[in-house]
Amino acid sequence: MEKYRNIGIKLTPQRLAILHYMDGNKSHPSADTIYNAVSKKFPTMSVATVYNTLEALKNKGALQELTIEPGKKRYDPDNTPHHHLICVKCKDIIDIFKKFKLDLSDGMANGFEIKGHHIEFYGICPKCSKQH
Amino acid sequence: MEKYRNIGIKLTPQRLAILHYMDGNKSHPSADTIYNAVSKKFPTMSVATVYNTLEALKNKGALQELTIEPGKKRYDPDNTPHHHLICVKCKDIIDIFKKFKLDLSDGMANGFEIKGHHIEFYGICPKCSKQH
């Protein structure tokens, strides 16, 4: 795949399988979900390779690690800046592509050098609304 | 302690020790940090009790669970709505007490019923700026 050539990591078949699975994926999957999906087509795949690859891709900026669910990392292949809306019941996550201007006065930042921000909106998704 | 009477859980000595440790605590500690601190004065304290207590307090609205650091829950005794500024190097967290009005158009919310939001600002704290 040409499009992955410039990420800057060695493109092994395992990594390509993960990249293909993540490409355009809007479900914000966890490492475990990715492992289960990819190892179906790639039975010798090891979990360590999945973690290794996700870490490498994160460091190269090819995907974002989300710390939205406690005790579990989730991954987002969309590296344009955006926010997330999370269902508090089923933990479903959808993307919010709106820019917000959030100014902090210097006094609030306590000497921190501000680099960016991420907004988590909380709500209840239509599916969970219908139940109960 | 009178002030804890109305939380709605049984006030055991272990729970009081955790409540005292968390009261006014601005360091957003993890369960492990809390366990280490509280068990110094309370050597028979078990980790299970710490988790049990934190979960109970969270459910009663007496503290917030933060999912800011991957693989680890952190706790905040301040239950007024506020945001956080996180040092991307040392994971230090400070509170941001500013209200932001963030309107999502209905189209963006995808049918979700919005309940609230939380902003994570990212930056580098003064300590980490000086190093390196």
Next chain:
DNA sequence: TTTCTTGCAAAGATTTTGCAATTGC
């Protein structure tokens, strides 16, 4: 007294690590 909580240890879940064999470039 009744119900909830504790402490302990074992189990679960997620992630990391060490290392020999293998592979991309």
Next chain:
DNA sequence: GCAATTGCAAAATCTTTGCAAGAAA
């Protein structure tokens, strides 16, 4: 060929659970 990566299993972390004994209300 060299350096990076894989797969495997063991270990490290963090959290939850089962249950008998104990304590709060």
